[in-house]
Amino acid sequence: MSTAVSPLAPKHIPDLPEIAGVKLATAEAGIRYKNRTDVLMAVFAKGTTVAGVFTRSKCPSAPVEWCRAHLAGGSARALVVNSGNANAFTGKNGREATRLTAALAAKAVGCRAGEVFLASTGVIGEPLDATKFAPVMDGLIARAAPDAWEAAARAIMTTDTFPKLATATARLGPATVTINGIAKGAGMIAPDMATMLAFVFTDAPIAAPAMQGLLAKSVVDTFNAVTVDGDTSTSDTLLAFATGAAAARGAPQILRANDRRLAGFRKALHAVLANLAEQIARDGEGARKLVEIVVEGAVSKRSARRIGLSIANSPLVKTAIAGEDANWGRVVMAVGKAGEPADRDKLSIWFGDIRVAHRGERDPAYDEAEVSRYMRRPEITVRVALGLGNGRDRVLTCDLTKDYVAINGDYRS
Amino acid sequence: MSTAVSPLAPKHIPDLPEIAGVKLATAEAGIRYKNRTDVLMAVFAKGTTVAGVFTRSKCPSAPVEWCRAHLAGGSARALVVNSGNANAFTGKNGREATRLTAALAAKAVGCRAGEVFLASTGVIGEPLDATKFAPVMDGLIARAAPDAWEAAARAIMTTDTFPKLATATARLGPATVTINGIAKGAGMIAPDMATMLAFVFTDAPIAAPAMQGLLAKSVVDTFNAVTVDGDTSTSDTLLAFATGAAAARGAPQILRANDRRLAGFRKALHAVLANLAEQIARDGEGARKLVEIVVEGAVSKRSARRIGLSIANSPLVKTAIAGEDANWGRVVMAVGKAGEPADRDKLSIWFGDIRVAHRGERDPAYDEAEVSRYMRRPEITVRVALGLGNGRDRVLTCDLTKDYVAINGDYRS
DSSP: OOOSOOTTSOSSOOOOOOOTTEEEEEEOOOSSOSSSOOEEEEEEOTTOEEEEEEOOOSSOOHHHHHHHHHHTTOBOSEEEEEEEEOOOSOHHHHHHHHHHHHHHHHHHHTSOGGGEEEEEEEESSSOOOGGGGHHHHHHHHHHOBTTOHHHHHHHTOSSOSSOEEEEEEEEETTEEEEEEEEEEOOSSOOSSSOOSEEEEEEOSOBOHHHHHHHHHHHHTTTGGGBOSSSOOOSOOEEEEEEOOGGGGGTOOOBOOTTOGGGHHHHHHHHHHHHHHHHHHHHTOTTOOOEEEEEEEEESSHHHHHHHHHHHHTOHHHHHHHHTTOOOHHHHHHHHHHTOSOOOGGGOEEEETTEEEEETTEEOTTOOHHHHHHHHTSSEEEEEEEOSSSSEEEEEEEEOOOHHHHHHHHSSOO | OOOSOOTTSOSSOOOOOOOTTEEEEEEOOOSSOSSSOOEEEEEEOTTOEEEEEEOOOSSOOHHHHHHHHHHTTOBOSEEEEEEEEOOOSOHHHHHHHHHHHHHHHHHHHTSOGGGEEEEEEEESSSOOOGGGGHHHHHHHHHHOBTTOHHHHHHHTOSSOSSOEEEEEEEEETTEEEEEEEEEEOOSSOOSSSOOSEEEEEEOSOBOHHHHHHHHHHHHTTTGGGBOSSSOOOSOOEEEEEEOOGGGGGTOOOBOOTTOGGGHHHHHHHHHHHHHHHHHHHHTSTTOOOEEEEEEEEESSHHHHHHHHHHHHTOHHHHHHHHTTOOOHHHHHHHHHHTOSOOOGGGOEEEETTEEEEETTEEOTTOOHHHHHHHHTSSEEEEEEEOSSSSEEEEEEEEOOOHHHHHHHHSSOO
């Protein structure tokens, strides 16, 4: 599926450290792709907790329903992810496929099926032949290793042009704990959720409800503040697994999300999620520019978010940026269509540090040549000040290019 | 701006009859374009009534504010439309430009400025030099003729590839009355309003409040059911002018929109608006396919509309159709993201008459080759049955092609 690597890709793929209690392996199950890995299996030590946030689609995939149903158990021993087929809108067959996959993994790992978490990404509506996992399952368990992070991130890619990894450490009591994350995009990315798939792993001993609270809060300004095309997937999944292995090094057991000892961990988790979310925007299908939309002076943060998304999802704004055209009139249009309080005569707009519009008119000092130079950069910030209140928000997106159309016009064929 | 004529254009440009009390003229004012007409002037007989529906943008253009302010008067003697500059987000300068344009026209026609209606379409945020209308105004009045319909429709075009005209007649009492309409698109077209600009003219003697009621009702399933890119313009304007000249032939004076004698007129007006709205979808920027989305079995018409627009505005659905790919999984995605009641396991989807998905699964009789043949047609119908209630709606859109990106990446440059 993937073509040339996005010009917005990070310069280096980060080298993720091992996390005690997590082992990873990948395989070629031949779900859809040929000559590439398409299954990721993560095996977790006993006592690993799990939390998750999922798509708000009214037509979620079978794996999303599976995960939702088993999240209450709070315990995870394995994660199985396949690329190539989303197992979405596959009816009874789809539910059967999740049951079979979980049963195969549970047997291989030696755990309950409800401790196996699942995610699938790829085409919607085609039956997933889960029997293809059977021949590779024992090999996955046998090969599982603590250092296979990049291979893991590669196995879950679909139209992604680069694997997405991030890591951070934090102090938790006397111990240093690690948070690793992997994710994949790259189209059908919209709040809420804006992931497609992201998996976070830590050795911190954090109870499932506490991790759930941390995740729910942190997605708001990370994955949920990213949009590529405004199209919400049926499969968006963010799962976090905490092995608790750092307890052996003195890290305290955390039961509640508001525990004060979590200050550092909360920040590190947010950094990992923000990093992965930005990589998703950097790998938006056909993207040539990373676009940051900052909205200030709205009546509330919620209103600022809606205006930011209206701008970020506007095909006319996105194509103008693709054309390196500082067409701020389209930003005005997108503010106006958001349906949120806005007063044209108080509105100001900047591209980078250059104010192009001020209080409802073109800025008198507007210099088209200066703005045009700015628009040639690979990373563009559009800032809108509404002058109404203190509501502020930030949304990440990318431009809309002919390549987006090409990628999505030919995806299945 | 325009390139090759859209392959979806009607085979013939209709020949519109004269309407007593309406004269039209066009001119080259050099607002932005060279060597083409960019001003339309319509002059109306005394006693002409006016009604209008406008964009819901919170950042409307100066002409939209001008029209809104003067609609209450209910009387129109002139309409001045320019293409090339939208006079939107132009602040005090923009208000000054509308005042000057109306004053120039009022002086030339011999009426009050408040009887002059205005519309502008084109780039947002650039000052409109209304003094450019002065040298052409007297010539416009002198040349105004009852048969210049096609020239009128051409003068208001921007990225349109063909002029949009429609006509119909109706019985009103003992008389036959005529309704003529012209419109222009072709991007930044989204509910509500989905026009950019449309003007309707009739000789029926209909009071302004009655016409307002008729318009407000008829736009719901015509202009407001069309979307090209989901981007609502700052300038969307639909104005209707009724000269009342048919009263001389015995047509009764109509004071209320619910007058029973309006049955035929209502139908004819709806036909004209529906025809123009469809032409706008047929000329969506870069469009190669006209796409009809039918949603049935929703909990309400309102819910069906929202689901229909979610499908019609989905970049992934639109690019799939551009690629002639019957990717109904993306239709499922768009249903799911609409936020409206939907039950995956009751959902069925058709492309044309071919059922591709049934009750949450791929249709067992699904034949990819048959659907692929259907997708090669220039006009595609996607039908979704939700199985929840009796809500039904229909939305028109077009596909999303590389040409849309090209047109909108290069619009200003």
